[in-house]
Amino acid sequence: MTAVTGASDAGHRTLIRAGGIICSRPAVYVCCGPGAISGLATTLTAYSHVAAGPPSAERRTTLLAPGGSVEAAASAFEAGADAVYIGLKGWSRGGARNELDRGQLQECIERAQGLGKKVQLALNIIPGTPERKRLLHELGEVAAWGLHAVIVNDLGVLRDIRRNLPELAITVSIGCGALNADDVLFYQDLGASAVVLPGYLEPLEVAAIKGRSSVAIELMLHMVEEFAQLGKCWMPSYYHFAAAERIQPPPRLDGSVKRGGVGTCFRICQQPWKLLRDGVEVDNRVLPSRQISRLAELGEFLEAGIDVIKIQGRSLSPEMVGTLTGRYRSALDAWNRGSRLDWDAASLPPMWTVQGR
Amino acid sequence: MQTFELNTTISNLRSLRETDLSQYDAVYLGNIYCRTFQENFLERLDDLSEGIAQVKDRGLRAYVTTYAAPRNDALPKVQKALETAANVGADAIEVHNMGVLLMVHEQFPGLPVHIGGFANVYTDAGAAVLKEHGAARFTPNYEISLDEIKAIAHSVSLPAEILVHGKMPLGVSDSCFLLEYESQWDEKCPAVCQKDLFLRQRDWAMRSVGRGVLSGKDVCMLEHLPALVADGYRMFRIEAAYETPAYRFNLARIYRSALERVAQGDNTVDELAWHTVRQHTAVGLCNGFYFGRTGGEYVGSQGAAAEVCWLGTR
Numbered sequence: 001m002t003a004v005t006g007a008s009d010a011g012h013r014t015l016i017r018a019g020g021i022i023c024s025r026p027a028v029y030v031c032c033g034p035g036a037i038s039g040l041a042t043t044l045t046a047y048s049h050v051a052a053g054p055p056s057a058e059r060r061t062t063l064l065a066p067g068g069s070v071e072a073a074a075s076a077f078e079a080g081a082d083a084v085y086i087g088l089k090g091w092s093r094g095g096a097r098n099e100l101d102r103g104q105l106q107e108c109i110e111r112a113q114g115l116g117k118k119v120q121l122a123l124n125i126i127p128g129t130p131e132r133k134r135l136l137h138e139l140g141e142v143a144a145w146g147l148h149a150v151i152v153n154d155l156g157v158l159r160d161i162r163r164n165l166p167e168l169a170i171t172v173s174i175g176c177g178a179l180n181a182d183d184v185l186f187y188q189d190l191g192a193s194a195v196v197l198p199g200y201l202e203p204l205e206v207a208a209i210k211g212r213s214s215v216a217i218e219l220m221l222h223m224v225e226e227f228a229q230l231g232k233c234w235m236p237s238y239y240h241f242a243a244a245e246r247i248q249p250p251p252r253l254d255g256s257v258k259r260g261g262v263g264t265c266f267r268i269c270q271q272p273w274k275l276l277r278d279g280v281e282v283d284n285r286v287l288p289s290r291q292i293s294r295l296a297e298l299g300e301f302l303e304a305g306i307d308v309i310k311i312q313g314r315s316l317s318p319e320m321v322g323t324l325t326g327r328y329r330s331a332l333d334a335w336n337r338g339s340r341l342d343w344d345a346a347s348l349p350p351m352w353t354v355q356g357r
Numbered sequence: 358m359q360t361f362e363l364n365t366t367i368s369n370l371r372s373l374r375e376t377d378l379s380q381y382d383a384v385y386l387g388n389i390y391c392r393t394f395q396e397n398f399l400e401r402l403d404d405l406s407e408g409i410a411q412v413k414d415r416g417l418r419a420y421v422t423t424y425a426a427p428r429n430d431a432l433p434k435v436q437k438a439l440e441t442a443a444n445v446g447a448d449a450i451e452v453h454n455m456g457v458l459l460m461v462h463e464q465f466p467g468l469p470v471h472i473g474g475f476a477n478v479y480t481d482a483g484a485a486v487l488k489e490h491g492a493a494r495f496t497p498n499y500e501i502s503l504d505e506i507k508a509i510a511h512s513v514s515l516p517a518e519i520l521v522h523g524k525m526p527l528g529v530s531d532s533c534f535l536l537e538y539e540s541q542w543d544e545k546c547p548a549v550c551q552k553d554l555f556l557r558q559r560d561w562a563m564r565s566v567g568r569g570v571l572s573g574k575d576v577c578m579l580e581h582l583p584a585l586v587a588d589g590y591r592m593f594r595i596e597a598a599y600e601t602p603a604y605r606f607n608l609a610r611i612y613r614s615a616l617e618r619v620a621q622g623d624n625t626v627d628e629l630a631w632h633t634v635r636q637h638t639a640v641g642l643c644n645g646f647y648f649g650r651t652g653g654e655y656v657g658s659q660g661a662a663a664e665v666c667w668l669g670t671r
Contacts, residue, residue: 156482182456228528
């Protein structure tokens, strides 16, 4: 089957086929969003590789788990994670709760190296000019320990790291808000090695993005989707712009969740709000959010070509990180063996929620 | 004589026709939140052509804004909107999304780019990257202070556009929760978000627009205009995508008058202007994050007007 749903003025055409995507970089825009998927969804049959045989051994999908503590990182590795991502004190979004100090980071990197695994560093704050210089200096030191990649949340930081540490892989955080193929190309052009996309994208969208880009695609298949998109929300600071926790060094930035302020996301979207319509109260509600666990659709995403399965949740306990990682490991291994996946989304334990980032 | 640009946002042709634009210098056409917003310029390309022509016929600059968070399915239409903008002679494209920025930069290099508030310009380093991609001006992320904005603009030599009045964007969503109410309200999309919809919790308020959340209070920088002008800012926005034509006109009249007085060295604001501002504020006033404080606070002489005062109580 071939479906052509969009074309540029240059006449380029994108062909979506059940087995893959053929397209080129020039302006090709394919309708693969939620509105266009329904008619095409059956073309990417889940687990179709079962009939076709196991996937090529040369393509290996990485399972990336959260390491909010040394224990959580160890648990993730034990459960089958190929890599963990860790926040360094002062330099990661979401505050100090789930960050490691330099000694703990080094311990995790050494453990990973001993196991043949990897560590990514979440440097996903948006530092001001003075902080940026310190960040680059500190990053240069920890990169030398054997860090695999750094996760960034800001164009300027991306550019600075690419220029100053050209050997270090750079992952564009989900907080940068990449959603479409051109977003990914933009970050690719800036020197990113990987881009994280939200788990609410559909397999066809991911396939289209993968088909037009050459960077690694990380998909956060296990995450909380809150009402406002990650990286595009400043509702909390509109109400409470927390005073800075002025520790020198490292600094903490004033209030902003987006920039990496201390404890400032107090889940304002999850508090009860009265909805007023033309001045009349018509409802009392929280803004919608949902736990995304797309384990049941893992095969479709793997066929779409994702390079990294990412699990959100540096706030999760070591036990829960281990359980979650193990489930995804089992599913990934089954798919790699060409076995049918039998995970049922409805069977996922309701406790598998991300309690905070 | 100092020259200023006062601009606003209008989402569809009907609203454009109903608005007296005599106090404005430029208009952003389109709705950045939702593809199904009623008669959105970005989805109705004939309307977009007509809108650009109408704005230019009135001697104003016509800018086309673009989606804050487009997924792949929106890109073909964005492409067409950019082609339309280029063909009809739009004066600039406002970009919030890096993918759209790349499209403009590579395919329409002649179109100046205005970086929008959802593009998250927080630092000089980020602004410098955007400038390399054709940015001619930037609206800073709403969370940063005037001091930070000034430092960025100076460091990168990129002029900043300042939101001086209206409801400040606070977030954008991938889905519209108002669709849950279609049957209950017996109203379908796209009419369902056309009402005055506020979220209220104690004395906090936000304006809901379905796929987006705006500040409940109106950002008001009227009494701070002299300082803004003294700091070199010349481009000012009245954010009114979800406001009435009367709101757009009356607030623009006040700000135009204030800017003209500032240009003549008169930094006063008359009481009648404040009366009009209060009349057009459903919930209260704030300064956003310009003074490094919580976005919902107000700094200045109009503190009383900043207090939450619910619909119908003024």
